[in-house]
Amino acid sequence: MNNFSVGMAPLLEVAGLSVDYGLKGVPLRAIEDVSFTVRAGEAVALVGESGSGKTTTAMSIAGLLPPNARVSSGEVRYRGKRLPIDDDAAMRPHRWSETSVVFQGAMNALNPVHRVLKQIAEPCMLKLGMTRDEATARARELLELVGIPADRGSAFPHELSGGMRQRVMIAMALACRPSIIIGDEPTTALDVITQAQILKLLGKLRSQLNLALILITHDLSVVAESCDRAMIMYAGRIVEDGTVADIFTEPKHPYTRLLIESIPSPAKGKKILRPIPGDPPTLLNRPSGCAFRLRCPFAMHVCAAEDPRLDPSGRGRVACHLHRSLTQEQKVAAHA
Numbered sequence: 212m213n214n215f216s217v218g219m220a221p222l223l224e225v226a227g228l229s230v231d232y233g234l235k236g237v238p239l240r241a242i243e244d245v246s247f248t249v250r251a252g253e254a255v256a257l258v259g260e261s262g263s264g265k266t267t268t269a270m271s272i273a274g275l276l277p278p279n280a281r282v283s284s285g286e287v288r289y290r291g292k293r294l295p296i297d298d299d300a301a302m303r304p305h306r307w308s309e310t311s312v313v314f315q316g317a318m319n320a321l322n323p324v325h326r327v328l329k330q331i332a333e334p335c336m337l338k339l340g341m342t343r344d345e346a347t348a349r350a351r352e353l354l355e356l357v358g359i360p361a362d363r364g365s366a367f368p369h370e371l372s373g374g375m376r377q378r379v380m381i382a383m384a385l386a387c388r389p390s391i392i393i394g395d396e397p398t399t400a401l402d403v404i405t406q407a408q409i410l411k412l413l414g415k416l417r418s419q420l421n422l423a424l425i426l427i428t429h430d431l432s433v434v435a436e437s438c439d440r441a442m443i444m445y446a447g448r449i450v451e452d453g454t455v456a457d458i459f460t461e462p463k464h465p466y467t468r469l470l471i472e473s474i475p476s477p478a479k480g481k482k483i484l485r486p487i488p489g490d491p492p493t494l495l496n497r498p499s500g501c502a503f504r505l506r507c508p509f510a511m512h513v514c515a516a517e518d519p520r521l522d523p524s525g526r527g528r529v530a531c532h533l534h535r536s537l538t539q540e541q542k543v544a545a546h547a
């Protein structure tokens with residue numbers, strides 16, 4: 212690949228990624244053939260119910276998969292280069308310097324016995340080789356960047372509110388000047404107002420630092436104002452991918468439609484959340500064919516027999532037999 216094409220490559224490419232978890236020696240597929248790209252400064256969302264494979268996808272990209280996970284196929288490329296995602300030690304130079312992760316629930320991720328300034332300064336010393344004084348100055352700068360007065364750095368985590376702790380986590384994630392931030396449900400444990408403030412902060416940092424953002428959430432409503440694109444995951448696969456505008460105005464996959472309908476909308480007088488009936492499958496009971504078919508109001512005969520591929524559709528992609536271009540004969544067979 213020449214320099215020109217490297218320059219043109221997306222920042223991040225996830226290509227045909229499948230990951231298994233070993234359970235009592237048996238490999239179970241958690242994500243299957245996941246493919247997408249992220250450009251510099253772009254904000255994409257990974258959305259789906261609990262267990263749909265969002266965290267597994269994120270941890271693969273950051274090289275943080277647990278020991279019982281195995282990448283069974285596919286790869287992740289960063290600036291055109293393949294990442295050693297299944298080798299923790301080899302991923303270390305990349306992690307935090309290029310891709311950082313902000314996890315849900317900062318209280319568990321922060322060390323309760325150290326002041327937050329020290330916790331932010333540490334990666335600056337370890338990863339950037341700064342002296343203690345330089346790292347402290349950088350940590351103060353980072354605190355201000357995430358909207359915390361630098362003097363609050365002397366606080367212990369338990370002395371800060373949930374929102375402030377999440378800001379500290381974001382400051383830590385930014386310490387080594389990464390190009391990509393992955394937020395794995397970064398606002399889930401917070402109240403609605405604090406959640407909006409953290410999303411606004413991520414949006415501000417994104418444009419200020421030209422950061423790419425991969426926002427993982429089970430809540431489609433948080434995506435509307437914070438992301439350019441959304442990928443909907445179900446049972447380990449991407450089932451729809453499109454711009455946020457297209458996803459909200461013209462959702463194609465029945466699961467996406469139901470997810471949108473389940474968002475409460477007091478403005479429209481629809482205050483009651485309409486949950487999607489049924490439960491998502493586990494790794495052990497994935498149905499044959501389309502994994503959504505037992506909950507899908509449009510399921511057809513073909514849906515039990517054939518797993519729909521994620522095909523291009525309009526400006527996005529969708530995996531649903533309703534959107535395949537079928538011949539007349541196939542359409543009759545599908546409904547038989």
Ligand SMILES: Nc1ncnc2c1ncn2[C@@H]1O[C@H](COP(=O)(O)OP(=O)(O)O)[C@@H](O)[C@H]1O
Nearest residue numbers: 232241260261262263264265266267277493494
């Ligand atoms: N370490 C693990 N060992 C076995 N199964 C796991 C492990 N981590 C996650 N899983 C399973 O993999 C599937 C995907 O999980 P996950 O990626 O955490 O989904 P999400 O983040 O969308 O909730 C789930 O069925 C989950 O139970």
Ligand code: SF4
Nearest residue numbers: 501504507514531532
């Ligand atoms: S493939 Fe069939 S079951 Fe699956 S979402 Fe489409 S219509 Fe529903």
Ligand SMILES: [Mg+2]
Nearest residue numbers: 265266267395
């Ligand atoms: Mg998760």
